[in-house]
Amino acid sequence: MKYLLNALLILSLLSCVDKNTTDDVDPETVATNPDWTKASHSNDVEPDYNTVFPQDKVNTLEITIGKTNWEAIKADMVAKSKGTFGVGGGTQPGGGGQGGGGLPPGGNGGAVPSFGEEPEYVETSIKFNGKKWENVGFRLKGNSTLSSTWRSGIYKLPFRLNFDKYEDTHPEINDQRFYGFKELSFSAGVKDNSLIREKVTADIFRMAGIPAAQTSFYKVYIDFGDGHKYCGVYTMVEVVDDTMLKKQLGEDAGNIYKPESNFTSFSEATFEKKNNKTEADFSDVKGAITALNASNRTSDAAAWRANLEKYMNMDQFVKWLAVNTTLVNWDTYGGMAHNHYLYNHSTQKLLWIPWDNNEALTSQERVKLNLSGVATTWPLIKYVSEDQVYYAKYKAYVKEFNDNTFTTSKMNALFDNATNLITPFVNGSEKEAAPYSNLTNVSQFTAALPILKTHVVTRNNAVNAFVK
Secondary structure, three states, rough: OOOHHHHHHHHHHHHHHOOOOOOOOOHHHHHHOOOOOOHHHOOOOOHHHHOOOOOOOOOOOOEEOHHHHHHHHHHHHHHOOOOOOOOOOOOOOOOOOHHHHHHHOOHHHHOOOOOEEEEEEEEEEEEEEEEEEEEEEEEEEEHHHHHHHHHHOOOOOEEEOOOOOOOOOOOOHOOEEEEOEEEEEEOOOOOOOOOHHHHHHHHHHHOOOOOOOOEEEEEEEEEEOOOOEEEEEEEEEEOOHHHHHHHHHHHOOEEEEEOOOOOOOOOOOHHEEEOOOOOOOOHHHHHHHHHHHOOOOHHHHHHHHHHHHOOHHHHHHHHHHHHHHOEOOOOOOOOOOOOEEEEEEEEEEEEEEEEOOOOOOOOOOOOOOOOOOOOOOOHHHHHHHHHHHHHHHHHHHHHHHOOOOOOOOHHHHHHHHHHHHHHHEEEOOEOOOOOOOOOOOOHHHHHHHHHEEEEEEEHHHHHHHOOO
16 A cells, blocks of 8 residues: 555656656756756757747846856967957947948958958856756857957957757757757847847848848846856847748758858858758859859840849849848948858748848948949849849839838837837946946947937938939
8 A cells, every 4th residue: 555655646746747847858967957848958849939039028148158268268269360358459349329430341342351260169058037058159259340349358249159069078968959949149239339230120121021030138147257247238149040041931951051252253162051061062052143143144134134033032132132221231242241141942042131230220331222333243232233124123122111111100119119128227227337348338328229210211311312
């Protein structure tokens, strides 16, 4: 009878355990990390957008790097000729409130920038909503934004997390996820005193029908070896080749590229493949570039367009170009040969996906609204401007975006909502302050919202003059 009662007691206790925490549980994993649940840590769930990317609140994330790893990061940056932390940065990079000071190398001439090797990963631990993730890969990210912040000695640095980076050395975290997400990117709002451009620009692209990564605001605390320091408000950005394509396009098996190319000629080195690497099949982008630069562009425009559209979704590219040029997003194709992805959709062909939008919505117009003066080193834009069919479509998309999406009422509401969400954590109960902020002072933040609103009015007027 005693054994029977014990067995019944055990069965009763098991029935009370949340099934979500026990399905496919590795006992070694649970022993190592008692915070492990299927929903929060496993790869056997759909990405939880409501938890990770809430649109109505600011989440909190704690990251422990530690002194040893922080020193390793600094040594790695020096070894890769990215500079010594706090040396040679001059003034803080946030000044101006409209996207920073001056144009980085490359410009309208079309030189492909070289930023060298990416920083190395280090192991960190992450805390979120009372749960802990161990052995998470952390690395710094970015080009000019990282360089300016790093050399200025500012600890609010852009970074990236990879939750199963170290699964080979720590098998207990095999396929570890963060509520279904493997990788996440964090924008520090460098050169953006409003701290909302990265988020609202992605929202605007999606509002206009252009696929763009999901974003959300996070308060971030980082321990560099002396306890957790408040590093202010970040924008967390969904990684395109992790979850975004499946969510928004319904598939992710096609080739995914992160180019550093002007599209004047093809080189494998300038089309980084993010998947399907063993096949080494670049025929889609190679075919698109060959068709784009074909000699029949002026002699037989209809045939040129038809052949180009076998590889690339030019309607979608023209729409992206209309949206991007209207809102003014200068740190991308047309000024710099980066900050976009290409995805070869099974039916829609190569699709253009914007990325890294922290310097959008600025007054620094690299590509004019009427596309005049674009150099031949940017053929995707230059040839659209010179083709009657594509240019008419571009002009129609500019008007459609301006009339239906980029209106003062919609943008003011979007900007106000984003600013109201983060104000308590920038200039309220918690304040951003040097050296853990890219703001020189919080007055820059309060002055930024009216600048954004004025920018929309200015662009509305410019579009009305262009399309009349």
